[in-house]
Amino acid sequence: DTEVTQTPKHLVMGMTNKKSLKCEQHMGHRAMYWYKQKAKKPPELMFVYSYEKLSINESVPSRFSPECPNSSLLNLHLHALQPEDSALYLCASSDPGMTYEQYFGPGTRLTVT
Amino acid sequence: KNEVEQSPQNLTAQEGEFITINCSYSVGISALHWLQQHPGGGIVSLFMLSSGKKKHGRLIATINIQEKHSSLHITASHPRDSAVYICAVETSGSRLTFGEGTQLTVNP
Numbered sequence: 001d002t003e004v005t006q007t008p009k010h011l012v013m014g015m016t017n018k019k020s021l022k023c024e025q026h027m028g029h030r031a032m033y034w035y036k037q038k039a040k041k042p043p044e045l046m047f048v049y050s051y052e053k054l055s056i057n058e059s060v061p062s063r064f065s066p067e068c069p070n071s072s073l074l075n076l077h078l079h080a081l082q083p084e085d086s087a088l089y090l091c092a093s094s095d096p097g098m099t100y101e102q103y104f105g106p107g108t109r110l111t112v113t
Numbered sequence: 114k115n116e117v118e119q120s121p122q123n124l125t126a127q128e129g130e131f132i133t134i135n136c137s138y139s140v141g142i143s144a145l146h147w148l149q150q151h152p153g154g155g156i157v158s159l160f161m162l163s164s165g166k167k168k169h170g171r172l173i174a175t176i177n178i179q180e181k182h183s184s185l186h187i188t189a190s191h192p193r194d195s196a197v198y199i200c201a202v203e204t205s206g207s208r209l210t211f212g213e214g215t216q217l218t219v220n221p
Contacts, residue, residue, distance in 0.1 A: 031207050042199055042211035043156070050207065088154050096207060101146070101161045107154035 004105035006091050012111045015081060021108045023074040023091030032074040033102065034066060035090040043090055049074060050096060081112045116140050119200050119212035126219050132187040134215045136200030139181065146209065147174050147185050148199040156199070159185070190219045 004025045013019050023032065031050045035043035048056035049068040057066075063085075065077040074091055088109055092102040118137045126132050136145070147159040160167050160174040162183070167174050171190075176183040187194055200212040 033207070037154075040214075042201075042214055045208065048207055056208065090154070090156065092156075094207060101158055102209065103158065104148075104156035109154065 004091055004093055004103050006089075006105035006108050008108060009106065010109045010111075012113060013078065013081065014113055015083070017081075018077070018079045020078065021076040021089055021091075021110075023076075023093075023105055024072055025093040025103070025105075026072055027093065027095070027103065028071075029093035029095045029103070030071060031094045031096045032068060033092040033094075034074070034076050035092065036085075037088040037090055037107070047076075078110075081110075083112050086110055086112045115213070116210050117200055117202055117212040119198075119215050121215060122213065123216045124218070126190050126217070128191060128219055128221050130190050130219075132190050132194075132217065132219075134185045134198050134200075134217070136183045136185070136212055137181060138183075138200075138202045138210075140202065140204055140210070142202040142204055144203040145176055145183050146201040146203065147183075148201060150197045150199060150214070152196075159198075187217075192219045192221050195219050 007022045033048050034046040037043045045058050046060045047066040052068045063080050067075040088107045090107045091105040094102045120135045144163045146161050148156050150156045162176050171188045173186040195218050197214045199214045201209040
């Protein structure tokens with residue numbers, strides 16, 4: 001299984017809502033990533049978890065809260081978002097013991113109204 | 114100046130043409146990645162290389178570490194190759210620095 005899955009595919013939320021994005025992989029990878037991608041721009045790194053510990057936070061606003069409950073699962077909790085947070089949110093995973101080749105999920109298209 | 118520069122930004126080709134996309138970088142790297150992103154979002158890793166050349170089907174990637182330059186070639190291009198191609202360099206640990214991408218359109 002070389003797949004990274006993400007749910008939901010699409011999400012529309014109001015600025016006062018609380019929602020979560022979910023990412024799952026069963027490749028035994030011990031590094032997992034959240035990226036944000038705006039239209040016609042490359043992905044921007046948000047967070048990296050390595051061995052279930054947060055290792056990189058790219059100064060992301062606290063309205064985005066990552067969580068890694070176990071080595072296969074990565075969540076991104078969203079609260080009080082702004083319309084400018086509307087974007088494609090991509091999850092990726094890699095095996096830091098062997099190579100940093102990253103496997104990407106299909107993304108969640110988020111619209112904040 | 115971006116640490117990773119790609120050219121061209123946009124490329125239109127006729128089916129069957131040989132295509133080259135270039136990537137230059139200005140930092141020390143441990144590896145370089147070529148990624149493909151189709152409309153709709155999903156990103157696929159095409160190559161990861163730290164020296165020399167790799168080939169997969171009609172795709173070839175080369176890297177010249179001394180010149181800090183990499184190329185992605187597509188032979189016998191096909192409309193299904195239409196996508197955004199992104200060059201990314203691996204600097205420290207698990208961090209990738211991305212180029213702005215090249216939008217490739219292959220017309221039948």
